[in-house]
Amino acid sequence: MSISDTAQRTIPNRLHSRGYRLIRSWEVLLLGVAIIIFFANTQASPYFLDPWNLSDASFNFTEKAMIAFAMALLIITGEIDLSVAGIIALSSTAMGYALQLGAGTPMLVLIGLSVGVLCGAFNGVLITKMGLPSIVVTIGTMSLFRGIAYIVLGDQAFNGYPSDFSVFGRGYAFGVITWEIVILIVLAIAFGVLLHLTNFGRKLYVIGNNPTAALFSGVKVQRTKMILFLLTGLMSGLAAVCLTSRLGSTRPSIALGWELEVVTMVVLGGISILGGSGTIVGVVIAALVMGMVTFGLGLLNVPGIVMSIFIGGLLIGVIALPRLIGLIAAQRKR
Amino acid sequence: MLKRLKSRETILLGAIIALIALVETRFSGFAAPGNLASIFNDTSILMILALGQMTVILTKCIDLSVASNLALTGMVVATINAAMPGMPVTVLILIAIALGMLMGAFNGVLVWLLDLPSIVVTLGTMTIYRGVIFLISDGAWINAHEMSDGFKALPRHVILGLPVLGWIAILVITLFVPLIMRTPMGRAFYAVGGNPHAAVYTGINVGRTRFNSFVLSGGLAGLCGYLWVSRYAVAYTDVAGGFELDVVAACVIGGISIAGGIGSVGGAVLGALFLGVIKNALPVAGISPFWQLAISGAAIIIAVAFNAQSERTKGRVILKSAEATS
Numbered sequence: 001m002s003i004s005d006t007a008q009r010t011i012p013n014r015l016h017s018r019g020y021r022l023i024r025s026w027e028v029l030l031l032g033v034a035i036i037i038f039f040a041n042t043q044a045s046p047y048f049l050d051p052w053n054l055s056d057a058s059f060n061f062t063e064k065a066m067i068a069f070a071m072a073l074l075i076i077t078g079e080i081d082l083s084v085a086g087i088i089a090l091s092s093t094a095m096g097y098a099l100q101l102g103a104g105t106p107m108l109v110l111i112g113l114s115v116g117v118l119c120g121a122f123n124g125v126l127i128t129k130m131g132l133p134s135i136v137v138t139i140g141t142m143s144l145f146r147g148i149a150y151i152v153l154g155d156q157a158f159n160g161y162p163s164d165f166s167v168f169g170r171g172y173a174f175g176v177i178t179w180e181i182v183i184l185i186v187l188a189i190a191f192g193v194l195l196h197l198t199n200f201g202r203k204l205y206v207i208g209n210n211p212t213a214a215l216f217s218g219v220k221v222q223r224t225k226m227i228l229f230l231l232t233g234l235m236s237g238l239a240a241v242c243l244t245s246r247l248g249s250t251r252p253s254i255a256l257g258w259e260l261e262v263v264t265m266v267v268l269g270g271i272s273i274l275g276g277s278g279t280i281v282g283v284v285i286a287a288l289v290m291g292m293v294t295f296g297l298g299l300l301n302v303p304g305i306v307m308s309i310f311i312g313g314l315l316i317g318v319i320a321l322p323r324l325i326g327l328i329a330a331q332r333k334r
Numbered sequence: 335m336l337k338r339l340k341s342r343e344t345i346l347l348g349a350i351i352a353l354i355a356l357v358e359t360r361f362s363g364f365a366a367p368g369n370l371a372s373i374f375n376d377t378s379i380l381m382i383l384a385l386g387q388m389t390v391i392l393t394k395c396i397d398l399s400v401a402s403n404l405a406l407t408g409m410v411v412a413t414i415n416a417a418m419p420g421m422p423v424t425v426l427i428l429i430a431i432a433l434g435m436l437m438g439a440f441n442g443v444l445v446w447l448l449d450l451p452s453i454v455v456t457l458g459t460m461t462i463y464r465g466v467i468f469l470i471s472d473g474a475w476i477n478a479h480e481m482s483d484g485f486k487a488l489p490r491h492v493i494l495g496l497p498v499l500g501w502i503a504i505l506v507i508t509l510f511v512p513l514i515m516r517t518p519m520g521r522a523f524y525a526v527g528g529n530p531h532a533a534v535y536t537g538i539n540v541g542r543t544r545f546n547s548f549v550l551s552g553g554l555a556g557l558c559g560y561l562w563v564s565r566y567a568v569a570y571t572d573v574a575g576g577f578e579l580d581v582v583a584a585c586v587i588g589g590i591s592i593a594g595g596i597g598s599v600g601g602a603v604l605g606a607l608f609l610g611v612i613k614n615a616l617p618v619a620g621i622s623p624f625w626q627l628a629i630s631g632a633a634i635i636i637a638v639a640f641n642a643q644s645e646r647t648k649g650r651v652i653l654k655s656a657e658a659t660s
């Protein structure tokens with residue numbers, strides 16, 4: 001590409017200054033919400049600010065956030081994967097099965113991750129090679145993957161994971177910082193760089209905004225989507241390793257309903273469910289918000305199922321509110 | 335096109351008959367009329383929900399909140415019945431349908447007026463409705479002895495060898511055929527799903543049609559809420575947990591395209607019956623019930639692959655005939 005070519009591609013006049021757009025952006029709004037919830041929590045319970053409590057509470061969202069990063073990329077391209085919780089169940093079951101056969105910790109981790117990738121590949125092939133809609137395929141594989149876990153386990157459970165395996169879910173890297181937090185920070189940076197600073201990341205937005213145009217401009221749409229399904233599978237496998245390590249046992253009902261929380265996290269983070277927009281920073285803040293809400297409510301002895309009302313309400317609220325405001329603004333103008 | 339749709343249902347009907355015949359050869363008595371009636375009766379709720387879901391899917395939407403809706407209305411009518419045993423069952427059924435429609439309308443309004451994607455809305459309301467059950471019941475169960483006899487007896491009352499539950503399903507199916515095929519509302523579901531832009535130009539309000547489908551789906555879920563709770567004589571928070579997937583599976587197996595605009599009443603009913611036969615055949619064949627989840631998952635995937643195949647060929651046929659006439 002010559003210099004004149006690139007020079008012609010100037011971005012049209014910006015309506016607002018960079019600073020103004022930053023202040024009005026979703027991420028800053030969300031950060032404000034996070035800060036308010038943080039202070040509300042400190043007021044609600046004196047135990048909230050204890051570093052060990054906070055460190056424990058991070059488990060509320062670390063494993064889900066790992067998947068949410070990959071899911072965010074997938075949703076940006078206009079696809080979705082509802083089978084992530086099913087992948088966790090299958091991957092965890094595979095690890096438990098390998099444990100019965102006498103596998104050691106490195107082997108367990110390898111199996112957990114590769115089962116995740118295989119599940120992602122299964123989704124990816126059905127969706128990108130056969131051209132099936134991702135939402136139905138992954139609703140199907142969600143039952144299929146968890147169903148296989150039920151076939152293997154029934155009402156039983158795998159226990160007795162080796163003590164050095166528990167480092168992933170329960171180990172502390174330094175001080176109160178757990179290994180899961182370290183993994184999460186590394187992943188957040190890696191995904192942020194991948195999405196916002198690489199060629200690959202730019203292509204995802206192109207695909208999400210107009211897959212046909214992306215195809216005509218030389219983006220390998222199906223291959224890119226395939227990579228993302230593999231990535232989502234890998235992250236689900238990683239989450240399975242961490243979760244299994246933390247719980248120390250595998251039941252077929254492990255991580256039940258997580259797909260909802262992961263999608264909520266992504267949408268709350270400002271990724272448009274219709275594809276084509278959003279940032280990793282938003283997802284990180286959304287993970288913090290959801291973690292703090294569940295932790296704060298937990299300190300107030302609110303049962304888990306009632307928390308799910310908040311999560312569900314949050315999911316609808318965050319996407320409904322901007323539209324509602326837009327609708328009212330449009331009415332005023334008339 | 336009509337021929338093709340018909341053939342789809344014939345294939346499914348053939349598959350169901352073959353399945354029944356296969357089980358019958360190994361375990362005689364499975365195909366006895368009494369057992370078939372009980373399979374039909376068992377599948378009634380799934381069939382009714384699949385019909386509601388079908389109208390939603392026809393308009394390019396999806397309703398994942400049906401099972402939670404069912405559980406919440408079931409809990410509400412059971413609570414009312416436990417508190418006021420004197421209230422007639424018909425009033426309770428009307429309350430159930432109205433409450434279900436109200437919850438469906440909530441989904442519908444968000445999809446219609448705020449133009450939100452239905453999958454996100456119903457994923458959200460799925461957990462919200464489920465959570466509200468806990469708030470109402472405080473996690474407690476309502477057991478058989480707390481329900482009045484009339485409340486429990488209605489769906490089990492046998493008329494001509496089939497319990498009332500099965501007859502209600504037949505009634506809903508017979509009402510649905512003219513509703514879908516012969517009324518402007520029913521045709522609008524197809525028009526909106528087939529081509530939303532063209533639907534607008536023919537004077538159909540796309541959002542309103544979607545709203546109608548959600549209200550319909552919600553109302554049927556409410557009806558099923560009463561039926562489920564009275565039939566199994568128990569109401570608790572996790573009633574019908576994950577049942578929304580069976581409902582979507584029944585629709586997909588029945589040839590209803592998730593892309594909207596394609597599907598039939600017969601398809602939805604047969605899709606539900608297919609799952610019902612499998613569900614009833616598993617224990618007979620001595621297969622652990624734990625297989626069921628994987629089987630319905632696999633059935634969804636196979637069915638959607640099958641759907642995609644037939645839709646693709648149909649696209650080509652239409653193009654050819656259009657070229658020929660022009």
